[in-house]
Amino acid sequence: MLRNPQTKYRAFPCIDLPNRRWPSRRIAQAPVWLSTDLRDGNQALFEPMNRQRKLHLFGELVRLGFKEIEMGFPAASRTDFEIIRQLIDEGGIPDDVTPMVMTQLREDLIDETVRAVAGARRVIVHLYNAIAPVWRQVVFGLSVDEVEQLVVRHVQLLKDKVAAHPQTEWVLQYSPETFCMAELEVSLRMCNAAIRTWDAGPGRQIIINLPTTVEVATPNVFADQIEWMHERLERREHVVLSVHPHNDRGTGVACAEQALLAGAQRVEGCLFGNGERSGNLDLVTLALNLYTQGVDPRLDFSDIAGVARVAETCTGLPIHPRHPYVGDLVFTAFSGSHQDAIAKGFAAQDPEGFWEVPYLPIDPKDLGRTYDSIVRVNSQSGKGGIAYLLQRDHGVSMPRRMQVEFSAIVQKMADSSETELASTELWELFQRHYLAPARAGGELVYLGHQLFEDEAGQGVMLEIELPNGSRQKLQGIGTGPIDAAVAALGLPIRIDSYEERSLGGGAAADALALVEVAWPGEAGSRFGAGSHANIVVASIQALLVAVSRFEHGPAQLLQRSS
Numbered sequence: 001m002l003r004n005p006q007t008k009y010r011a012f013p014c015i016d017l018p019n020r021r022w023p024s025r026r027i028a029q030a031p032v033w034l035s036t037d038l039r040d041g042n043q044a045l046f047e048p049m050n051r052q053r054k055l056h057l058f059g060e061l062v063r064l065g066f067k068e069i070e071m072g073f074p075a076a077s078r079t080d081f082e083i084i085r086q087l088i089d090e091g092g093i094p095d096d097v098t099p100m101v102m103t104q105l106r107e108d109l110i111d112e113t114v115r116a117v118a119g120a121r122r123v124i125v126h127l128y129n130a131i132a133p134v135w136r137q138v139v140f141g142l143s144v145d146e147v148e149q150l151v152v153r154h155v156q157l158l159k160d161k162v163a164a165h166p167q168t169e170w171v172l173q174y175s176p177e178t179f180c181m182a183e184l185e186v187s188l189r190m191c192n193a194a195i196r197t198w199d200a201g202p203g204r205q206i207i208i209n210l211p212t213t214v215e216v217a218t219p220n221v222f223a224d225q226i227e228w229m230h231e232r233l234e235r236r237e238h239v240v241l242s243v244h245p246h247n248d249r250g251t252g253v254a255c256a257e258q259a260l261l262a263g264a265q266r267v268e269g270c271l272f273g274n275g276e277r278s279g280n281l282d283l284v285t286l287a288l289n290l291y292t293q294g295v296d297p298r299l300d301f302s303d304i305a306g307v308a309r310v311a312e313t314c315t316g317l318p319i320h321p322r323h324p325y326v327g328d329l330v331f332t333a334f335s336g337s338h339q340d341a342i343a344k345g346f347a348a349q350d351p352e353g354f355w356e357v358p359y360l361p362i363d364p365k366d367l368g369r370t371y372d373s374i375v376r377v378n379s380q381s382g383k384g385g386i387a388y389l390l391q392r393d394h395g396v397s398m399p400r401r402m403q404v405e406f407s408a409i410v411q412k413m414a415d416s417s418e419t420e421l422a423s424t425e426l427w428e429l430f431q432r433h434y435l436a437p438a439r440a441g442g443e444l445v446y447l448g449h450q451l452f453e454d455e456a457g458q459g460v461m462l463e464i465e466l467p468n469g470s471r472q473k474l475q476g477i478g479t480g481p482i483d484a485a486v487a488a489l490g491l492p493i494r495i496d497s498y499e500e501r502s503l504g505g506g507a508a509a510d511a512l513a514l515v516e517v518a519w520p521g522e523a524g525s526r527f528g529a530g531s532h533a534n535i536v537v538a539s540i541q542a543l544l545v546a547v548s549r550f551e552h553g554p555a556q557l558l559q560r561s562s
């Protein structure tokens, strides 16, 4: 990369629009949607869709509620010609859906295009030509006057040709390709030439479609360009002002939103942002952005995963897991504080009230998605999410300090595996670290006990197995069974906390005992857990696990026994 990029790249000039109104407006209704999945989306694929895939995607677009669908470039592609012809001839286009077909300003191509769609109930013919300086000079070698003549000549030609097919309602769409890079006066001249030549008026609609063919400036510049055109286009009431944002700077959706504020009434784009280079406007994101502002998008994404699978199958392109609204991970929180806030938000959410769950801009249920994967655990997770999963799925409710200790163990595991841990894996990890008798060797093992009453308090006769396999009988007296077991071990330990719960609920459920042991002089305490139908057994097991987690614990007992 250059250290002085200003020698190679220039900033796009600002638009002189002192009284711009778009910044203080709000989008209050859905635009007219045009899907160009079958044209702009298709022309950007390694392998363009075959007939079967195109028809599949067309059916899906209709099902989603699109009323205008660009079908392709019939003069350039035999497949496109045959598909549109077949749909028209066989009545395969619903009455409320208008197909659109694209062509360059060339007589032979316009001829073929009209042949492809004549007889349809209503059709939009899309004429385009690039008008920005570099294209005028380098690609076409035409002056501004000559470009205008090209537009007038071909709009007139189309007008004459379609007059022979009065049974079809013909709508013209004119796109000054490369609009965002062209001088506004030149764009206005070309658009007004098309409006006049088509003779737009009552019953003679025209769509003026302004593209960011290659996105080159910040969205506010595009919004200024749109407002400037909106205020100057002739016969404005008979013009549908449309935009066709691409996404080269990653701001296609922002451009569309700001263009709608600036006077655009219609947007063109593709599902999930497919399209040339870094894509077209993502229609799904725009629609759901509106939805989350309380605006009905008039497109149905209540099974968004199903739509995604159709799009992936037809285009052969995968959808990124972090893609807004649809990605596999977008309703998943890994980080602890997010998990904590989401869990609290769900608990507090009023089912009839406004959506107010932290970190989730939309209710996943509205898109046919579930809450199941919202709390997931990886190396970024905190104790809240881990504790939530163990409690929810395994009935284990850890005291707070144990949550802290266990989350360090989980993070170590997640860091080394570099993967997410499922709730079953958390449970296995919990058992391996804390739960007698699931732990695997190296510790003191409970074999049996007997309680007895003593003048000095509660007595216990404890039988345990040492790590070398030898058995030991130990006796102790204390204020209760745990205290007596501590006395029996004869180690300088202290019980810092003790909790018992029932594991998994129900009358027949095992008891779960959680014991926290401190060893004065040793940093930190250790937890242990035991589960058994008998709570005393579970408690002694938990104690033995916690003691075993101090290196000195088993070692001192072994030393004493030898």
Ligand SMILES: CC(=O)SCCNC(=O)CCNC(=O)[C@H](O)C(C)(C)COP(=O)(O)OP(=O)(O)OC[C@H]1O[C@@H](n2cnc3c(N)ncnc32)[C@H](O)[C@@H]1OP(=O)(O)O
Pocket: 040, 043, 073, 075, 076, 077, 103, 104, 105, 106, 109, 128, 129, 130, 139, 140, 177, 213, 276
């Ligand atoms: C931004 C967009 O997405 S625009 C849509 C782009 N999509 C496509 O082009 C897909 C379909 N296109 C095609 O299959 C072919 O380009 C065809 C069949 C239309 C034309 O093919 P060809 O005649 O071989 O021309 P080619 O593909 O090389 O296109 C370049 C020619 O078209 C001319 N041209 C490009 N755009 C236009 C236009 N809008 N109107 C008139 N002429 C145009 C160029 O000036 C150039 O002419 P030249 O050969 O006299 O220098």
Ligand SMILES: CC(C)C(=O)C(=O)O
Pocket: 040, 128, 175, 177, 178, 209, 211, 212, 213, 214, 244, 246
């Ligand atoms: C609208 C047409 C010409 C287009 O795809 C573009 O300019 O990106």
Ligand SMILES: [Mg+2]
Pocket: 040, 211, 213, 244, 246, 276, 280
């Ligand atoms: Mg395009």
